[in-house]
Amino acid sequence: xxxxxxxxxxxESRMSGVFCDLDxxxxxxxxxxxxxxxxxxxxxxxxxxxxxYGLYCVSRGNIKVSKVGxxxxxxxxxxxxxxxxxxxxxxxxxxxxxxTATAMEDSTVCFLDKKFIMKAIQEMPSVAMNIxxxxxxxxxxxxxxxxxxxxxxxxxxxxxxxxxxxxxxxEETEDGHIKINIKLTREEMATMxxxxxxxxxxxISEFKDEGLIEQDGKFIIIKDEDELMNWADANY
Amino acid sequence: xxxxxxxxxxxxxxxxxxxxELIEKIKSVAPIHRYTVSTDLFYEGQTPVVAFLLLNGxxxxxxxxxxxxxxxxxDLIGLRELIHHIPxxxxxxxxxxxxxxxxxxxxILEILDVVHDPELSDVFKxxxxxxxx
Numbered sequence: 556x557x558x559x560x561x562x563x564x565x566x567e568s569r570m571s572g573v574f575c576d577l578d579x580x581x582x583x584x585x586x587x588x589x590x591x592x593x594x595x596x597x598x599x600x601x602x603x604x605x606x607x608y609g610l611y612c613v614s615r616g617n618i619k620v621s622k623v624g625x626x627x628x629x630x631x632x633x634x635x636x637x638x639x640x641x642x643x644x645x646x647x648x649x650x651x652x653x654x655t656a657t658a659m660e661d662s663t664v665c666f667l668d669k670k671f672i673m674k675a676i677q678e679m680p681s682v683a684m685n686i687x688x689x690x691x692x693x694x695x696x697x698x699x700x701x702x703x704x705x706x707x708x709x710x711x712x713x714x715x716x717x718x719x720x721x722x723x724x725x726e727e728t729e730d731g732h733i734k735i736n737i738k739l740t741r742e743e744m745a746t747m748x749x750x751x752x753x754x755x756x757x758x759i760s761e762f763k764d765e766g767l768i769e770q771d772g773k774f775i776i777i778k779d780e781d782e783l784m785n786w787a788d789a790n791y
Numbered sequence: 792x793x794x795x796x797x798x799x800x801x802x803x804x805x806x807x808x809x810x811x812e813l814i815e816k817i818k819s820v821a822p823i824h825r826y827t828v829s830t831d832l833f834y835e836g837q838t839p840v841v842a843f844l845l846l847n848g849x850x851x852x853x854x855x856x857x858x859x860x861x862x863x864x865x866d867l868i869g870l871r872e873l874i875h876h877i878p879x880x881x882x883x884x885x886x887x888x889x890x891x892x893x894x895x896x897x898x899i900l901e902i903l904d905v906v907h908d909p910e911l912s913d914v915f916k917x918x919x920x921x922x923x924x
Contacts, residue, residue, distance in 0.1 A: 560876060588896060590876065592837040599831060606824040608841050608895060666840040668895030 560591035561663070566614050571638030573612065573689065576681035585675070589665045594618075594658035600641065603655045607645040609668040613637050616662020617724075617737055621746075622654045630746040633696065634659070634737065636723060643686055644693070646672070660738070704749055707788070712748040713758050714786035717768065721777055732769075733777040804852060804860050805879065807867045807918050809844070813911065814865050817844055820907045821892045832869075832883040838876050839869030839883075841893040848889025852881040867918070874899060874919050 563574055563582040574585060591614070594600060600611055603623060613635055620632045620641060632654050635641055645652050646669055658664075667675075676683045696719075703712050717735070724737040739747075745755040762768045767779045767786075777783065809817070823846060833839045835854060843850070845862045852860040852868075859881060862868070872879050873896055885891065894902075903919075905912045 590838050590840050590873065590896070592833075592840070594837075595834070598834050602828055602830045604828045605826060605830055606822075606893075608893060668841065668897050670895060670897035674897075 560586070560589070560665075561614065562586040563589070563665075566665075568614050568637035573640055573682055573685040575685065577679060581679060585667065588671050589667050591663065591665045594662050594664055596658055596660050598658050600656040600658070600664060601652050603652055605652055607642050607649075607652060607669070609666055610643055610646055610672045611641045611656070612665045612667070613639050613641065614663040614665055616664070617659040618656050618662055618664070619659050619743070620654045620656050628746070630749070631743055633693070634723070640686065640689055643690060709748065709750045709754055710758050710761075711786055711788060712750070713744075713755065713762070714767075714783045716744065716748050717762075717775065717777060718780070718783055718787050720775075721780070725777070728776065733780065734771065735775045735777065738773045804881070805868065805872065806852075806860070806862065807870065808863065809865045809867055809914070811865070813914060814844065814846070816908050816911045817892055817894070818846075820902065820911075821894050821898050823890055823892050826885045826889045826891065827887055829887055830885050832885055833879060835880065835882045836878045839873050839879055841895045842867060842869040842873050842899065843883070844892040844894065846890040846892060848891070849886040850889060850891070851884050851886075853884055854881045870894070870899065870915065871919050 563569060563572075563577075563586045564579060566572065569575060574582060577585070589612075594616075600618065601607070615637050618635045618639075618641060620635065621629045622632055623629050635656075641656050642652070672682075676686070703715055707715065720735045720737065720739075721733050724735050725733040726736045728734050741752050741755055741759075745752045748755070759768070762783075763770065765779075765782070767777070767782050769776045769778055821844075826848070832843060832850070844867045845864055847864055850862040850866075850868075851858045852862070868883060869879060871877070899915065901907060902911055902915050
């Protein structure tokens with residue numbers, strides 16, 4: 556009846572995770588303490604407004620972190636993938652979750668409680684440094700997003716989103732293009748750049764017509780990265 | 792010790808009911824939280840990330856979209872599943888304005904190591920060892 560859980564040492568996302576610098580004995584201690592679960596598509600890891608229990612480490616899959624406004628509309632704050640952590644901001648501030656984390660596909664996620672992670676941070680400085688690095692990156696991304704919303708139009712924001720997704724989920728195809736290996740609905744993409752579905756669809760069509768991108772089923776392929784960068788006005 | 796599947800047959804639901812004295816002891820070592828929004832505490836087949844003790848409000852166990860059991864005040868769920876890392880056979884949902892104590896694994900291990908209260912430690916050991924592998 557015991558459930559199998561992957562040891563941290565064998566985790567496919569180990570080298571990009573916050574525990575990447577730990578030795579075998581330290582990793583073994585974490586493996587022993589953690590709880591590993593598979594979240595099916597659409598299941599929540601945590602819900603906006605609830606109290607945080609600890610830190611979630613994504614081993615495999617994609618998790619969307621979204622906020623629901625007073626009007627009931629969902630906006631995606633960020634998408635996390637294998638090697639990323641979620642819940643760290645609420646954990647350190649001891650505030651309730653300000654967003655909801657939902658599996659976008661069947662995802663394997665490990666959990667460590669607050670007492671354990673705080674002890675790990677005190678005893679293993681590399682864990683603290685890696686969490687600080689992730690927090691800093693999150694802050695940088697949030698700052699960029701705020702400035703984009705103020706300074707860029709929808710077309711530029713869409714180009715920027717595609718480049719960001721290319722950085723996080725891009726895979727080179729046989730013909731040298733970049734496939735964004737994540738299934739996002741038009742609605743989800745629209746909330747990520749703060750526009751209406753119809754507007755997003757119009758600009759995606761324009762990008763396709765201009766040869767910047769193409770569609771492969773539910774995936775987007777980037778064909779002309781340089782032109783997207785010109786539009787995004789960003790240096791990635 | 793009995794096997795977990797035998798335990799399930801005998802008890803039907805993996806819930807432990809605690810008396811008011813034990814509830815007070817648990818409240819003194821773990822935080823109380825009010826759920827303001829409807830939430831899935833965990834899903835069928837998952838190991839709970841913490842154990843939950845219901846103080847007041849509404850928590851229901853669900854399987855195949857049907858409510859199979861509504862918890863009572865003092866019901867503790869998820870303790871043995873968390874310690875042995877075994878899946879819980881039902882989903883648990885909490886409704887708004889429910890007060891619960893959550894016990895994370897570190898706190899449970901402290902209780903078992905008699906950092907807090909010997910009686911509580913014995914009760915937890917009994918719950919955890921009600922099933923085996």
